Amino acid sequence: MTIRVVEWSTGYLGRMAIEAIDARSELELVGVFVSDPAKIGVDAGRLAGLDRDLGVTATDDRAALLALEPDVVLYTAETETRFMGGIEDFTEFLRAGINVVASGPVLLQYPHGTIPEEMITALADAGREGGATLHVNGIDPGFANDVLPLAMTSLSRRIDLIRVGEIADYSVYHQGETMRRLFGFGQSMDTLPPLLRPGMLAAGWGSVVRQIAAALEITLDEPLIERHERIATDRDLSLLACEVPAGTQGAMRFEVVGQVDCEDRIILEHVTRTADDQAPDWPRPDRGNGCYRVEIFGEPEMRVEFTHHDSGGDHNVSGMLITAMRLVNSIEAVVAAEPGFIYAKDLPMITGRGLMV
Incomplete structure (x- = not known):
């Protein structure tokens, strides 16, 4: 048909x-x-x-x-x-x-x-x-943090914690309005970007955490937990989408966390840099400058990194x-x-x- x-x-x-x-x-x-x-x-x-x-x-x-x-x-x-x-x-x-x-x-x-x-x-x-x-649906939120981790759970005997996330270099990201206004890159460290206002992260990515929980038939504590860190760039950066002057926000890491009895059980994480050498202690891809990562802790412990790029090597396309x-x-x-x-x-x-x- x-x-x-x-x-x-x-x-x-x-x-x-x-x-x-x-x-x-x-x-x-x-x-x-x-x-x-x-x-x-x-x-x-x-x-x-x-x-x-x-x-x-x-x-x-x-x-x-x-x-x-x-x-x-x-x-x-x-x-x-x-x-x-x-x-x-x-x-x-x-x-x-x-x-x-x-x-x-x-x-x-x-x-x-x-x-x-x-x-x-x-x-x-x-x-x-x-x-x-x-x-x-889509990729994130979407396949990379719902279908992929749920498929992996079919290999588990016991699940203690699921962590799904994106680790990415946004220096070549095309969306200037998103980069500056929503994420706050290039903006003063004294100003909290809209994305990090209370409730915004859970509104944007809470669906990922809750869908995994629903599929695994667990009841999460409410509300979901939001965590974030930001660092300033130590030099002027000229990105594809915007300028990031020295001293302004250059990197961001956030989590949306589903807990059960106050214990982390499902974590959606984003680690976003605008230069490769930023935040060296934050998670990094095993290879390349960006990935989606799924980690399942329990028995057995599993980890998968999902990367993509077009024929010209562009991961934005x-x-x-x-x-x-x-x-x-x-x-x-x-x-x-x-x-x-x-x-x-x-x-x-x-x-x-x-x-x-």
């Missing part, structure tokens, strides 16, 4: 998704939503940077796209600054009987304990009403690509799932079936 797909947005992630949809034989691209007037009427293949037309032109006509009665909307539009707009879109699609696979808002990866239960119930009810399913592919390759399983919400812990194994040619 061919699954009819509408791609919602053609930003960096959306363009990769279009090419990925075209590569899968069970998927058919039938529509593309754009918000940029300059893209209206342009063929999807050209928007994706392909050297050919796909026979599908982009539009900003929502009603026309829903009238196509697609099986699924692959939603890669920006949602972190328009959370309620995303929720409204998902509700409309689900009630219309259209499945949704989305890259955000990331807290919907596993929203229990993060947003009001009535909001979760309303989305699930919209899905059941329309006979459609919603799945939100490949980070977007693996996010897009995780979503695209999940479409068939989401469409087959029971209506409502489905989380990474509940999906069957997703593979790259059909991609080895």
